[in-house]
Amino acid sequence: MKTANVPRYELVLVGGGHAHVQVLRSLMMEPEPDLHVTVVLDRPVAVYSGMVPGFVAGDYAASDLQIDVVPLARRAGAAVVLAPATRVDARERLIHVAGRAPLPYDVASLNVGSTVKGLDLPGVREHCIPTRPIGRFAQLLPARLETLPKEPRVVVVGAGAGGTELAFTLEARIRSEGKRPRVTLLDSGDGALPGYPASTRELVAAQARTRGIEVVSGHRVAEVRGDAVVLDDGTELPCDLPVWVTGAGAPALFAESHLPADEAGFVRVTETLQVDGHDDLFAVGDCAALPWAPWVKKAGVYAVREGPFLTANLRAWARGETLERYAPQRDFLALLNLGGGEAVASKWGLARRGGWVWRLKDRIDRRFMEKFTVLSPDGRPAATFPSMEMDEPMQCGGCAAKVGADVLAGALDGLPPARPDANVVLGLEHADDAAAVRTPGGDVLVTTVDAFEAFTDDPWMVGRVAAVNAASDLLAKGIDPAHALCTVGVPDGRPDQVRRALSQALAGVRATLDLLGTTLLGGHTTRAETLTVGLTVTGYLADGARLLSNDGASVGDHLLLSKPLGTGVIFFADMQGRAPGPVVEAALASMQRDNREASRVARSLASAATDISGFGLGVHLSEVCAASGVGAELALEDLPALPGALELLAQGLTSTFHPSNERSVTVRGGLGHPRRPLLFDPQTSGGLLLCVPDEHLGEALERLPGATRIGRLVNGEGISAG
DSSP, X not given: OOSTTOOSEEEEEXXXXXXXXXXXXXXXXXXXXXXXXXXXXXXXXXXXXXXXXXXXXXXXXXGGGEEEHHHHHHHTTOEEXXXXXXXXXXXXXXXXXXXXXXXXXXXXXXXXXXXXXXXXXXXXXXXXXXXXXXXXXXXXXXXXXXXXXXXXXXEEEOOSHHHHHHXXXXXXXXXXXXXXXXXXXXXXXXSSSTTSOHHHHHHHHHHHHHHTOEEEOSOOEEEXXXXXXXXXXXXXXXXXXXXXXXXXXXXXXXXXXXOOBOTTSOEEBOTTSEETTEEEEEEOGGGEEOTTOTTOOSOHHHHHHHHHXXXXXXXXXXXXXXXXXOOOOSOOOEEEEEETTEEEEEETTEEEEEHXXXXXXXXXXXXXXXXXXOBOTTSSBOTTSOOOOOSSOOOOOBGGGSOOHHHHHHHHHTSOOOOOOTTEEEOTTSOOSSEEEEOTTSOEEEEEEEEEEOSSSOHHHHHHHHHHHHHHHHHTTTOOOOEEEEEEEEOOXXXXXXXXXXXXXXXXXXXXXXXXXXXXXXXXXXEOSSOEEEEEEEEEOOTTOOOOOGGGOOTTOEEEESSOBOHHHHHHHHHTTOSOHHHHHHHHHHHHSOSHHHHHHHHHHOSEEEEOOTTHHHHHHHHHHHHHTOEEEEOGGGOOBOTTHHHHHHTTOOOTTHHHHHHHOOEESOTTOTXXXXXXXXXXXXXXXXXXXXXXXXXXXXXXXTOEEEEEEESSSEEEEO
């Protein structure tokens, strides 16, 4: 979002499949200056399909087969949208995304995999574990395995390469746990591995007989019940674990996209991997149909091989150069995991089995994964991944882009006293979240202004969170936000790029304001080095209601915090590609959650309240203590933290605004406690801090289940922690 070297084109990568992760790594190693990249992900972590059978067999942990696309994208300088794409509008060049404004593109690529056929058959969704999406399969399987009886009956429906591998690896896994499985591999054709050479099929069939795996051919499933799989001839196969590995089905994304498709619903592409009739749209992997290469299977190996061609062609598209033609090979080395440390190699009509084949497969798979593993399991940068070079330290955005509390206090102290105004209810002399004035008609108008620089390269998300953050100032006073004005500073670029950024940011603002019942009246735009969104929000004190303020707290009040802490360190790490995708996802979910419910509780049960923003919990609590003439005792162990925040702090990471917050407040005790740094972490769209009298504590916690009691107000002054 900087003004220098503004890219000419917006590239949107939909999906984090095997080809797209290669595009991202290539762009990290050699940036394409004319492309700004956005990645749309339905989940932050992708699963490498080649290692799933090994995971089933117990050879790998779940983390071994996961590619965290978010830090990889950050290393490539790409924006990330963590929401599923729902439709592609190729005519208007828009990617529709669940729960937010559509994303415009100049060029886009689809790498969204496939689903499985037959999910609508009776009982399949209720009782089976489908193997697509792969991530969900890997998540569900361990729990199902734990519930199996001593002699479990397993039915694997679908005898292609995937189903065959799962039949063998499930048998090996269950047997290794001391149970005696009875595994059936069900095929609608003439046996396992249709389309494979006879030598491979015979070798695998012999191994099935040796391992006691029954292959049932020539039948389809009519129904799945809780205890059996019913075939089309009425035969019932008793079953404790049905696994659904039927042929690939077209992804739901294409249902409403009106893209050219084959008979099965997969989008048709040309030899350059461009969607037929749409030169600015590419598709790769299982979701694509290659009518000019009918021998291509729905296999991960093809998505892997397509990665370099897709990368080269996206670069060529941006440069106006001739695109390469992809020529998929007719035969490839197939390595099928049989579990128990054995695998089968198949190529050129030859088949071999043994432990050496498994070791070869393991080495190939691990080398592939090393290329895309940005973070090690402990969250630190992986030693095998290239380090991120930074010309200058990155400065945090969001509420961490404020000037320090000490600097602000010094500037305000230098101002002459405000002229007397009997209509001011809350003003400069109050270190509070909002201002309040009495109108000539006797109403009390409450208003606040808030603005920050982008904390992430996603204008819609910045606008959405900026509005939640600004509204919290009023909600902390017990006021519903009624009207708003918005100011947006947009980086330089082509008129269409400026329009896109402005449109996305305002759509994000509206997404919040509309939920709050707040009317956007207008605003102002300006040019800025970095996207900046600010709002002025107003509301009215209802008749008979009270205005919550910082100075109403009393000794004995309990301190309740409505949201966990840690957004500052998480997005500082995210800028460097050091925040795991699920950690970023959880933080964004928290930041988008408004404080309406906490405000309602505060109005009826709290003596004082404030919202926690860039100055952090420590500074905001100290303001309450100073205004109310009390001290505070905190239980550091009870401070709630967003997932991953403590781990990032333990690595020595802190937001650029963290030291200023720490200098601005004195906290006695707790030195060395791992949660103490949370007191100084700057929050963007943080929660409300409520001061609740003892007699209301139970009701407050009951009405606000997400709140955490973190301490109590006491006689004295300042903050002590332990």
